[in-house]
Amino acid sequence: MAKLLYIKASPMGELSYSIAVADAFIEAYRKHNAKDEIKVIELFNPSLPAFDFEAASAKYKIMHGKEHSPKDRRIWQGIVSLIDEFKSADKYVLAVPMWNFSIPYRFKQYIDILVQPGYTFTVTKSGSYEGLVKGKPVFIAYARGGEYKAATPAEAFDLQKKYLELILGFMGLTDIRSVTVEPTLARGPATANQKKAEAIEKAKQLARTF
Ligand SMILES: Cc1cc2nc3c(=O)[nH]c(=O)nc-3n(C[C@H](O)[C@H](O)[C@H](O)COP(=O)(O)O)c2cc1C
Numbered sequence: 001m002a003k004l005l006y007i008k009a010s011p012m013g014e015l016s017y018s019i020a021v022a023d024a025f026i027e028a029y030r031k032h033n034a035k036d037e038i039k040v041i042e043l044f045n046p047s048l049p050a051f052d053f054e055a056a057s058a059k060y061k062i063m064h065g066k067e068h069s070p071k072d073r074r075i076w077q078g079i080v081s082l083i084d085e086f087k088s089a090d091k092y093v094l095a096v097p098m099w100n101f102s103i104p105y106r107f108k109q110y111i112d113i114l115v116q117p118g119y120t121f122t123v124t125k126s127g128s129y130e131g132l133v134k135g136k137p138v139f140i141a142y143a144r145g146g147e148y149k150a151a152t153p154a155e156a157f158d159l160q161k162k163y164l165e166l167i168l169g170f171m172g173l174t175d176i177r178s179v180t181v182e183p184t185l186a187r188g189p190a191t192a193n194q195k196k197a198e199a200i201e202k203a204k205q206l207a208r209t210f
Contacts, residue, residue, distance in 0.1 A: 003037045004029070005089035009107040010097045010143070011044035017181045017196050021141035022095035024200040025179075028207035029093075039089070043106040049078050051112040059116065082110075083119045091137050091210065092173070098144040098160040111167055120171040131172025138168060139210055140178040141203060145185035177210070179203045 006026055010016035026038060049055070058072040058079070068076060097104055114120055121131050140161075148158035165176055181199040184192045 001035045001037065002033065002090040003039065003088060004033075004091045004093060005086065006038055006040045006093045006095075007043065007107075007110075008040065008095045009043045009104050009110075010095055011104075011106075012097075016095065016097070017143035017184045017192070017199075018095035018097050018141045020196055021143070021179055021181055021199045021203050022093055022139075025093060025139055025141065025203040025207045025210075028204040029210055032208060039085075041085075041110075043104070043110055048106060048109060049075075049082075049113065051079075051109060055079060055113075063117065079113055079116070080119070082113050083116060086114055087120070087133055089136070092139070094138065094140045094164075096140055096142050096160065096164060098142065098146075098148075098158075101157045102159045102163055107164075115167065115171060129170065131170055131174075134172035135175075136173060137175045137177065137210060138173050139203075139206060140164065140176060141199070142178060142180040142182075143184050144180065144182040147183045147186060177206050179206065 004026075006022065008016075008019055008022070010018050013019065030036075030038070054071070054075045058068060058076040061068055061072060062076075096107065099105070102108075117123065120133050121129055124130050142161060144158075144160070146154065148154045161178070161180075168174075168176060179199045179202045181192075181195050184195070
């Protein structure tokens with residue numbers, strides 16, 4: 001029985017295009033993998049801890065080989081429990097909107113929590129970086145208001161896919177399959193609905209072999 005972590009990075013619930021596509025993926029996946037455990041993380045849930053002065057100080061103390069105070073330990077435990085939850089999954093499904101050409105800030109906050117030396121990546125003796133979350137597939141449903149097609153001038157503005165896949169790869173997650181819904185705004189609701197329907201069909205196909 002595999003454990004699948006479904007991470008929703010849109011606050012838009014039923015109005016979200018990325019969630020609609022990822023939900024369709026999950027529904028199709030369940031049909032083929034009825035016994036698997038599916039855990040959902042809503043990144044706009046207020047319980048996601050801030051990566052602030054206290055968390056960064058606890059991180060730097062580890063990096064500089066200094067002792068944690070009881071307060072540091074409490075803060076760091078909150079970070080580690082989220083990392084453990086992430087690493088305990090065998091597969092990942094992500095619903096990700098484009099916000100200002102990149103990912104929403106709550107997803108960046110989650111990444112700042114997850115990407116820690118010794119937990120999700122390490123530095124080898126030769127000085128290169130090595131991801132520690134390896135051999136697990138990721139499905140990503142991207143949604144964008146505009147269009148960022150390959151080989152067009154707009155492609156350079158797409159720092160959503162580029163950044164997300166870079167940081168996932170940094171943690172060792174290189175088996176990435178994705179579907180993109182675009183444009184969800186620029187060409188009106190009829191086009192958006194048509195693009196969503198097409199993306200849902202592709203997502204269902206990909207779910208069969210995930
Ligand atoms: C704060 C914010 C910033 C956005 N920035 C962009 C952007 O840079 N480029 C773009 O094409 N669309 C942008 N959009 C539009 C969203 O990408 C679009 O509505 C998409 O469908 C959001 O995904 P969702 O439907 O899953 O929430 C932005 C929307 C919001 C709320």
